[in-house]
Amino acid sequence: MAKVTDIVLWDKPGEKVLLLGNHAIARGALEANIAVYAAYPGTPSSELTDTMAAVAEKAGVYMEYSTNEKVAFETALSAAWSGLRAMTAMKHVGLNVAADTFMSAVGMGVEGGFVIMVADDPSMWSSQNEQDTRMYAKFANVPVLEPSSPHEAKEMTKYAFELSEKFKHFVILRTTTRSSHARGDVVLGELPEEIKTGKRKFGKFKKDPTRFVDIPAHSRKFHPLILEKIEKIREELNNCPFNWIEGKEDAKVGIIAPGLSYSYVKEALAWLGVEDVKILKLGTPFPVPYGLLEKFMDGLEKVLIVEELEPVVEEQVKTWAYDKGLRVPIHGKDLVPRVYEMTTRRAVEAIAKFLGIETPINFAEIDEKYEKVSQIVPPRPPSLCPACPHRNTFFAIRKAAGPKAIFPSDIGCYTLGVLPPLKTVDTTVAMGASIGVAHGLSIATNGSLAEKEYKGGKEKQIIVATIGDSTFFHTGLPALANAIYNRSNVLIVVLDNEVTAMTGDQPNPGTGQTPHGPGKRILIEEVARAMGADFVEVVDPYDIKATYETIKKALKVEGVSVVVSRQPCALYRIGQMRRRGEKWPIYHVIEDKCTGCKICINAYGCPAIYWDPETKKAKIDPSMCWGCGGCAQVCPFDAFEPMKEGE
Amino acid sequence: MREYNIVITGVGGQGILTAANLLGWAALHAGHKVRVGEVHGMSQRFGSVIAYVRFGEDVYGAMVPEGKADVILSFEPVEALRYINYLKKGGLVFTNARPIPPVQVSMGLATYPTLDEMKKIVEEDFGGKFMAFDAEKLALEAGNIVTTNVVLIGALSQTPGFPLSEEGIKEVIRISVPPKTIDVNMKAFELGVKAAKEMLGL
Numbered sequence: 001m002a003k004v005t006d007i008v009l010w011d012k013p014g015e016k017v018l019l020l021g022n023h024a025i026a027r028g029a030l031e032a033n034i035a036v037y038a039a040y041p042g043t044p045s046s047e048l049t050d051t052m053a054a055v056a057e058k059a060g061v062y063m064e065y066s067t068n069e070k071v072a073f074e075t076a077l078s079a080a081w082s083g084l085r086a087m088t089a090m091k092h093v094g095l096n097v098a099a100d101t102f103m104s105a106v107g108m109g110v111e112g113g114f115v116i117m118v119a120d121d122p123s124m125w126s127s128q129n130e131q132d133t134r135m136y137a138k139f140a141n142v143p144v145l146e147p148s149s150p151h152e153a154k155e156m157t158k159y160a161f162e163l164s165e166k167f168k169h170f171v172i173l174r175t176t177t178r179s180s181h182a183r184g185d186v187v188l189g190e191l192p193e194e195i196k197t198g199k200r201k202f203g204k205f206k207k208d209p210t211r212f213v214d215i216p217a218h219s220r221k222f223h224p225l226i227l228e229k230i231e232k233i234r235e236e237l238n239n240c241p242f243n244w245i246e247g248k249e250d251a252k253v254g255i256i257a258p259g260l261s262y263s264y265v266k267e268a269l270a271w272l273g274v275e276d277v278k279i280l281k282l283g284t285p286f287p288v289p290y291g292l293l294e295k296f297m298d299g300l301e302k303v304l305i306v307e308e309l310e311p312v313v314e315e316q317v318k319t320w321a322y323d324k325g326l327r328v329p330i331h332g333k334d335l336v337p338r339v340y341e342m343t344t345r346r347a348v349e350a351i352a353k354f355l356g357i358e359t360p361i362n363f364a365e366i367d368e369k370y371e372k373v374s375q376i377v378p379p380r381p382p383s384l385c386p387a388c389p390h391r392n393t394f395f396a397i398r399k400a401a402g403p404k405a406i407f408p409s410d411i412g413c414y415t416l417g418v419l420p421p422l423k424t425v426d427t428t429v430a431m432g433a434s435i436g437v438a439h440g441l442s443i444a445t446n447g448s449l450a451e452k453e454y455k456g457g458k459e460k461q462i463i464v465a466t467i468g469d470s471t472f473f474h475t476g477l478p479a480l481a482n483a484i485y486n487r488s489n490v491l492i493v494v495l496d497n498e499v500t501a502m503t504g505d506q507p508n509p510g511t512g513q514t515p516h517g518p519g520k521r522i523l524i525e526e527v528a529r530a531m532g533a534d535f536v537e538v539v540d541p542y543d544i545k546a547t548y549e550t551i552k553k554a555l556k557v558e559g560v561s562v563v564v565s566r567q568p569c570a571l572y573r574i575g576q577m578r579r580r581g582e583k584w585p586i587y588h589v590i591e592d593k594c595t596g597c598k599i600c601i602n603a604y605g606c607p608a609i610y611w612d613p614e615t616k617k618a619k620i621d622p623s624m625c626w627g628c629g630g631c632a633q634v635c636p637f638d639a640f641e642p643m644k645e646g647e
Numbered sequence: 648m649r650e651y652n653i654v655i656t657g658v659g660g661q662g663i664l665t666a667a668n669l670l671g672w673a674a675l676h677a678g679h680k681v682r683v684g685e686v687h688g689m690s691q692r693f694g695s696v697i698a699y700v701r702f703g704e705d706v707y708g709a710m711v712p713e714g715k716a717d718v719i720l721s722f723e724p725v726e727a728l729r730y731i732n733y734l735k736k737g738g739l740v741f742t743n744a745r746p747i748p749p750v751q752v753s754m755g756l757a758t759y760p761t762l763d764e765m766k767k768i769v770e771e772d773f774g775g776k777f778m779a780f781d782a783e784k785l786a787l788e789a790g791n792i793v794t795t796n797v798v799l800i801g802a803l804s805q806t807p808g809f810p811l812s813e814e815g816i817k818e819v820i821r822i823s824v825p826p827k828t829i830d831v832n833m834k835a836f837e838l839g840v841k842a843a844k845e846m847l848g849l
């Protein structure tokens with residue numbers, strides 16, 4: 001098991017390796033001779049970006065962690081305009097951020113191949129909503145490729161660049177959690193000479209304002225052009241190597257399986273022992289190639305479409321069939337759920353119902369027994385890590401602002417502050433929304449200091465927003481400018497742990513590092529001061545008392561206050577210390593001093609602290625303590641102390 | 648072999664994804680078609696974590712379907728129970744015996760079942776076999792608590808009908824871990840093998 005970044009650069013065509021879907025896509029991009037890659041991390045797309053960052057210098061690829069998806073999109077797009085092969089990646093909600101540029105620029109097309117990798121998250125394992133990117137693809141008339149295995153993900157990436165270049169059009173490579181985060185056997189292909197030698201490729205931009213300036217006179221020409229292109233692409237996809245018909249040729253029953261659903265359908269059919277069926281494997285859920293569809297439908301008496309989330313393929317197939325006057329029953333979302341992710345079980349149940357046969361095992365019986373088990377299994381939601389600086393900041397905020405305060409928060413690890421015992425997150429909507437919502441709530445409850453009749457609400461509503469460093473740069477900036485300009489009465493606490501922690505410790509402007517070497521570090525407090533915030537201070541959250549006092553002071557200020565709470569991400573810090581072989585203090589409970597008051601558990605909630613029901617005292621799991629000493633600060637009885645050597 | 652399914656569970660940060668990746672590589676080296684399923688991001692932060700390792704001729708998706716796991720390998724006892732619906736009839740649960748009580752339990756909002764209660768459910772309701780042993784103690788004996796996952800993999804390699812060879816897995820561990828930790832990891836593996844042999848009466 002070699003290092004992934006080594007494998008991705010291996011010059012070993014034909015070698016079979018085990019790669020994560022996202023790693024396989026990175027390899028595919030390199031095999032396709034990519035020149036520029038720009039992205040903002042977002043689960044489940046992040047490993048693609050991190051892999052590109054790790055190999056960029058060696059492969060001669062320009063790579064950047066952009067501040068948000070829209071900016072990343074524009075970086076990569078401009079490279080593609082300049083004739084280079086370029087790629088951007090994001091999670092599904094990231095496409096919402098990039099959508100403005102995406103929708104407007106699609107008509108301009110590209111010169112070099114341009115691939116937009118979008119990772120959807122059905123079932124929302126690490127996301128705030130469940131959206132189907134194929135809807136966007138259809139909306140924008142951009143073809144979407146969807147792999148059914150890690151190896152196919154790699155091959156498809158190469159093909160996506162070729163398709164994009166051939167039609168000078170955007171191409172979306174859509175994955176889901178279960179294809180981005182699945183490992184599978186991947187056969188390595190050839191790497192181009194320029195990647196092997198690490199030769200950086202440069203492009204040339206040819207001016208053409210009628211194409212690149214979207215004033216109405218120009219853009220009116222785009223829309224018909226887009227529609228013309230997508231129909232040509234639909235035609236081309238009849239011969240796409242990722243679309244095919246398999247199974248029994250004269251079967252009366254057909255199943256259409258796009259993307260990853262193909263793998264679930266194959267497994268379900270094997271489990272059910274069903275062979276008398278024809279399958280249309282679709283690597284291109286939009287646009288559905290009608291020529292291939294017509295061949296597939298020939299002789300069929302009924303059809304089932306097994307697709308995850310929205311009925312994107314179903315609607316295309318039904319429309320086509322209606323126009324053809326075909327009277328074959330077409331099933332889809334009547335048998336396959338429209339919410340949450342596809343599973344083999346779901347495919348088995350849908351196919352069994354469709355064919356009127358029994359499922360191979362009694363799922364209902366398992367569910368029934370499991371229902372009983374779930375009653376006695378205690379919940380274990382994710383939590384802020386031991387020594388996470390955010391826990392201390394939240395603890396100080398709660399204490400300083402009191403229970404009546406409202407706490408708008410944002411997207412990041414710190415969203416976990418919603419859970420007991422911290423409960424310092426009242427709203428979370430989208431990246432950067434904490435500041436926008438805080439401002440709006442202040443206007444609604446207190447009014448604006450800019451209003452001539454400003455008297456404040458009946459009683460000043462305290463509003464404390466929390467936002468991470470990366471999120472601050474992502475979309476917090478315009479919201480902060482808005483709050484300061486329009487004079488609301490809020491405190492914004494920037495939880496600055498100096499990395500983009502939730503997605504895997506990527507750097508951001510506050511970190512200052514780039515994959516190519518040092519960039520320029522931007523300090524959040526300097527930005528806030530320059531914007532004209534009424535109060536700006538930096539605190540160390542490992543000093544809970546000082547943090548509390550600064551927040552108290554900030555809350556007295558009328559206007560927009562910004563407190564930057566700075567301490568590196570504990571997970572990141574401990575990982576680095578481990579690699580260097582360094583040690584950190586491990587705390588323990590002095591039993592005689594512990595009164596069993598439970599403040600450390602009921603108000604602070606570090607996962608390393610647990611309750612011993614026998615002694616009725618708190619205890620620390622030494623394997624989980626990362627030594628911040630927060631427990632010692634919140635305990636009223638001084639019962640926590642670092643262990644001495646040999647204890 | 649058509650398919651072999653392993654479900655690995657535990658608490659985020661225990662080395663679950665590493666264990667899944669090691670087993671995946673061992674299966675690939677043995678010539679199987681492989682799928683490993685993981686969840687990244689927020690879910691990993693000290694929450695309940697599940698990973699899937701599948702290999703054989705007939706594997707496609709990365710998730711083991713309910714009722715199809717040959718083995719549940721659990722790094723923490725109650726996490727085995729949380730995913731017990733994946734176990735097939737006659738399947739085996741191998742778990743580290745030391746509980747990590749969730750914050751909700753410490754806060755008094757939930758209770759933690761005993762190992763005996765868990766064994767009863769696994770064996771009577773789900774027709775499986777439940778075996779718990781202190782893998783962490785063995786890892787410490789080997790020289791480092793972080794090798795708990797290797798102890799568990801060593802134990803797994805002894806389960807009846809397990810299709811991957813002991814030597815094959817050890818080879819992958821040898822080439823994967825930092826060179827100076829090879830000995831500790833090999834010792835951890837052997838201690839897991841020994842513990843499983845005793846429990847299984849081999």
